[in-house]
Amino acid sequence: MSMIAIKNVSKWYGDFQVLTDCTTDVKKGEVVVVCGPSGSGKSTLIKTVNALEPFQKGEIFVDGVSVGDPKTDLPKLRARIGMVFQNFELFPHLSITENLTIAQQRVLGRSQDEAMQKGMHYLDRVGLKAQAGKFPGQLSGGQQQRVAIARALAMDPIAMLFDEPTSALDPEMVNEVLDVMVELAHEGMTMMCVTHEMGFARKVADRVIFMDRGAIVEDCEKEEFFGDIDARSERARHFLSKILQH
Amino acid sequence: MDFSQIIPSLPSLWDGMKLTLQLLALAVLGGIVLGTVLALARMSSNTVLSGLAKAYVNYFRSIPLLLVITWFYLAVPMILNWITGEFIAVGAFTSCLVAFVMFEAAYYCEIVRAGIQSISKGQLNAAYALGMNYGQAMRLIMLPQAFRKMTPLLLQQSIILFQDTSLVYAVGLIDFLNAARARGDIMGQSHEFLIFAGAVYFVISFGASTVVKRLQKRLAV
Ligand SMILES: Nc1ncnc2c1ncn2[C@@H]1O[C@H](COP(=O)(O)OP(=O)(O)OP(=O)(O)O)[C@@H](O)[C@H]1O
Numbered sequence: 001m002s003m004i005a006i007k008n009v010s011k012w013y014g015d016f017q018v019l020t021d022c023t024t025d026v027k028k029g030e031v032v033v034v035c036g037p038s039g040s041g042k043s044t045l046i047k048t049v050n051a052l053e054p055f056q057k058g059e060i061f062v063d064g065v066s067v068g069d070p071k072t073d074l075p076k077l078r079a080r081i082g083m084v085f086q087n088f089e090l091f092p093h094l095s096i097t098e099n100l101t102i103a104q105q106r107v108l109g110r111s112q113d114e115a116m117q118k119g120m121h122y123l124d125r126v127g128l129k130a131q132a133g134k135f136p137g138q139l140s141g142g143q144q145q146r147v148a149i150a151r152a153l154a155m156d157p158i159a160m161l162f163d164e165p166t167s168a169l170d171p172e173m174v175n176e177v178l179d180v181m182v183e184l185a186h187e188g189m190t191m192m193c194v195t196h197e198m199g200f201a202r203k204v205a206d207r208v209i210f211m212d213r214g215a216i217v218e219d220c221e222k223e224e225f226f227g228d229i230d231a232r233s234e235r236a237r238h239f240l241s242k243i244l245q246h
Numbered sequence: 247m248d249f250s251q252i253i254p255s256l257p258s259l260w261d262g263m264k265l266t267l268q269l270l271a272l273a274v275l276g277g278i279v280l281g282t283v284l285a286l287a288r289m290s291s292n293t294v295l296s297g298l299a300k301a302y303v304n305y306f307r308s309i310p311l312l313l314v315i316t317w318f319y320l321a322v323p324m325i326l327n328w329i330t331g332e333f334i335a336v337g338a339f340t341s342c343l344v345a346f347v348m349f350e351a352a353y354y355c356e357i358v359r360a361g362i363q364s365i366s367k368g369q370l371n372a373a374y375a376l377g378m379n380y381g382q383a384m385r386l387i388m389l390p391q392a393f394r395k396m397t398p399l400l401l402q403q404s405i406i407l408f409q410d411t412s413l414v415y416a417v418g419l420i421d422f423l424n425a426a427r428a429r430g431d432i433m434g435q436s437h438e439f440l441i442f443a444g445a446v447y448f449v450i451s452f453g454a455s456t457v458v459k460r461l462q463k464r465l466a467v
């Protein structure tokens with residue numbers, strides 16, 4: 001059953017077309033990695049899934065709910081989809097505990113106790129229980145990103161979106177975040193991840209999507225994507241040869 | 247120069263200062279609240295709403311405060327009369343307060359708007375992604391951060407307002423300056439009382455300004 005269905009989505013900024021007829025599908029429990037050169041529209045595409053970016057053409061369904069339908073209760077839909085950003089986006093004026101509980105209480109209407117319990121459970125899972133009383137500014141980038149993942153998980157999401165979750169991190173912190181994501185994938189979370197971490201893709205992805213200039217150029221099984229590089233489009237090969245050098 | 251009558255006059259000068267401070271506190275509070283509403287309207291994607299807010303801000307920033315004070319002194323009772331159909335006596339204090347709130351809101355609006363715009367769009371996206379609606383995202387995430395950043399500017403604007411409250415003399419309200427002037431006339435020491443009043447304004451404004459600058463430095467770190 002498809003959890004996220006993207007059908008012929010196009011989007012323009014004025015005259016500039018950012019997304020061109022994008023179609024793909026993320027099934028329940030599937031992990032899909034989206035990669036592509038800078039400016040190819042990866043962030044834009046992933047943000048259309050929870051309506052942070054509106055789109056002009058096509059349709060997107062999340063768990064059967066149409067994202068583009070004006071009648072859809074967007075806050076309610078978004079509350080069911082977790083999202084992790086490149087720059088963490090923890091709320092700097094709130095403690096780690098408050099970051100974890102604020103949306104649970106204000107959006108889901110959970111009691112303080114329940115929100116606290118959930119929040120602490122996930123904070124523990126990302127290995128940061130000891131930091132509960134601190135503020136985001138007092139944590140390292142890797143720690144902040146793990147808190148951000150815990151914050152999203154505490155909402156009991158049906159799917160998780162990641163937009164380059166490790167690209168703002170110092171190299172030595174990348175793995176602590178990837179480890180959390182790998183674990184999540186193994187537990188069967190539905191995940192759509194924009195990332196250039198091909199090691200992560202090889203380890204847990206079911207499918208890999210390659211985007212270029214706003215279009216989905218490749219969309220295939222991981223084995224197929226990495227198995228025969230020569231069978232890939234020229235742009236994908238060029239892109240892969242650049243990032244696999246590192 | 248003979249400052250001998252100032253000490254015995256302190257109680258009546260203090261009465262004037264109380265009015266000044268009362269007016270200031272209420273005007274700052276009302277001005278920031280209305281200014282915030284205007285800022286949100288100005289940033290709204292609804293072009294009618296943002297256009298109206300922009301026109302409001304541009305209008306009040308282009309006319310003298312003294313004009314607003316005198317005009318509201320005449321207009322507020324008339325408008326109330328027109329709305330309620332009965333004659334309601336509105337004191338000079340109330341009409342001055344309304345004038346200050348409406349005038350200062352235009353300035354506070356620009357400060358609040360800059361404050362909200364200085365918070366990254368990513369914070370708003372994060373709030374939305376967690377399922378918050380516009381009101382929650384503003385109230386819980388954006389405004390608390392924006393206000394923290396703009397506290398020095400809001401205070402600086404309020405210090406200017408503190409000095410501008412003296413314009414209420416135009417409608418006969420006895421604020422600190424007017425009290426000093428009246429008292430000086432009665433005592434035959436007009437110059438001395440005005441010099442004293444000037445010194446008081448200077449000490450308060452300059453002192454507050456210094457504190458704000460220090461706060462600004464501390465927040466900047
Ligand atoms: N608000 C905007 N107005 C106009 N153009 C925009 C806007 N936001 C993004 N773009 C353009 O849309 C294109 C796609 O941007 P997007 O951020 O989705 O790319 P990306 O694949 O995520 O790139 P990166 O790897 O750098 O994050 C870029 O060319 C960008 O300049």
Ligand SMILES: [Mg+2]
Nearest residue numbers: 042043044164
């Ligand atoms: Mg991006």
